[in-house]
Amino acid sequence: MSSRRLVLTCPVGFEDLVRGDLLEDDGVRARQIDPGLLLVESIGDLTFLEHATAIDQVSVPLDLSTGVAISLREAAVGRLCERVGVDRIVHYRVHSPGDPVQRDAVIAEVDRALGWINSPGDWDVNLDLATSRADIGPLRWAARFGRLDRLPAATPVAVAACAVRLAKVPAEGVLLDPCGGVGSVPIVDALVRPTGDGLVVDALAEAVDLAAGNLRRLGLTERVSVRQGDATALEVADHSVDRVVTDLPFGKRIGSNEANRTLYPAALREIERVLTSDGRCVLLSDDKRLLKDAVARTHGLKIVRERVVRYNGVTPTAYTLARSRRLRERRTADAS
Ligand SMILES: C[S@@+](CC[C@H](N)C(=O)[O-])C[C@H]1O[C@@H](n2cnc3c(N)ncnc32)[C@H](O)[C@@H]1O
Known part of the structure; x- marks a missing residue:
């Protein structure tokens, strides 16, 4: 692998989780350099990206003091592109917010020195002068795993990946998303x-x-079903679900705080009903007081971990819930 350093973008608040998984699953060492940014050095090859669903974007850091074209050449960005399937002269765009003169100068320099083609609508490399990084198009989430049709409230796929990771879904288990939207969580x-x-x-x-279409395109209809229904009255059997992972309406862009006063306690009651005795649940919510009140009103679910995350201008908390031990023991005793 020619390029020795990569910058990986992941959801803010989940960096430790992503770093830990890279090291454990692939022996890849990464360190956090900024919120949501991990630097990987001596990467060997890129196979670790084949299942790294929590990574949104992969970039090469550039040293702009030497000039963009020289920095691109030294970082062997052209070779990296070839390696990830770009079989044409590299198409690129320049992102230089508020500085069209700088953008034009960089375009002239890259054209002259590298012969790349400036093609903002169809790029392989995004030269981001604000962050000093070259983002590699074929390594973005959508290029690696497929584009999803989305609605404005859809959960970013990398966030969905981190929520799923927190849930520790058993290999053969059933995962339910009762406010599943376009299906991001079960798809990831x-x-x-x-x-x-x-x-x-x-x-x-x-x-x-949209969820049905996404599942069809990704060939996942055999494994993930989708149905219209109400999270407060699920047509799902008692104790039949191993994990519930959901991004609840926050009551701001979707729903309202008023609606959540009814939705949250009723949805939590249903989650408690459908979860197996050792079930686990990960909920994303920005309506934090209501969420905690709703959990407190269940008979035997408790919050075991909270982490504040940040994406798209919102800062929800990811709550991990488990059954309280006393209830679990009672259920096991009843069953035996
Ligand atoms: C934050 S969005 C979740 C988005 C989803 N994870 C995705 O990626 O598309 C909340 C979703 O909850 C749904 N919703 C709101 N109230 C609901 C209810 N009572 N039962 C089921 N879904 C509900 C909304 O239609 C919306 O799709």
Whole structure:
């Protein structure tokens, strides 16, 4: 591998999780250099990216003091592009917010020195002068795993990946997303977990249609089902779901704080009903007080971990819930 350093973008608040997985699963050492940014050195090859669903974007750091073209050449960005399937003269774009003169100068320099083609609508490399990084198009999430049809409230796929990771889904287990929208969470789960099933439920017909289309395109219809339904009255059998992972309406862009006063306690009751006795649940919410009140009103779910995350201008908390031990023991005793 020619390029020795890469910058990986992951959701803010999950950096430690992503770093730990890279090291454990692939022996890849990464260190956090900024919120949501990990630097990887001496990467060997790129096979670790084949299942790294929590990584949104892969970039090469540039040293702009030497000039963009020289820095691109020294970092062997052209060879990296070839390696990840770019079989044409590299098409690029320049992102230089508020500085068209600098952008034009860089375009002239790259054209002259590298013969690359400036093609903002169809790029392999995004030269981001604000961050001093060259983003590699074929290594973005959508290029590696497939583009999803989305709605404005859809969960960013890398965030969905981190939530799934927190849930520790058993190999053969069933994962349910009761506010599943276009299916991001069960889709990401099915991409990283070779066995086991998923279920997407959403109240909105449009979301359900998009989820069905996403599953069809990705060839996941055998493993993940989708249906229109209500998170507060799920048509799902008691204790039949190993993991619930969901990005709840925050009550700002989607729903309202008023609606959440009814939705959250009722949805939590249903989650508690459908989860197996050693089930686990990961909930994303920005309506934090209501969420905690709703959990406190369940009979035997408790929050075991919280982490604040940040993406797209929101700072929700990812809550990991488990059954309280007393309830688990009672259920096991009842069953034996
Ligand atoms: C934050 S979005 C989740 C997005 C989803 N993870 C995705 O990637 O598309 C919240 C979703 O909850 C759905 N929703 C709201 N109230 C619901 C209810 N009572 N039952 C089921 N879904 C509901 C909305 O339609 C919306 O799709």
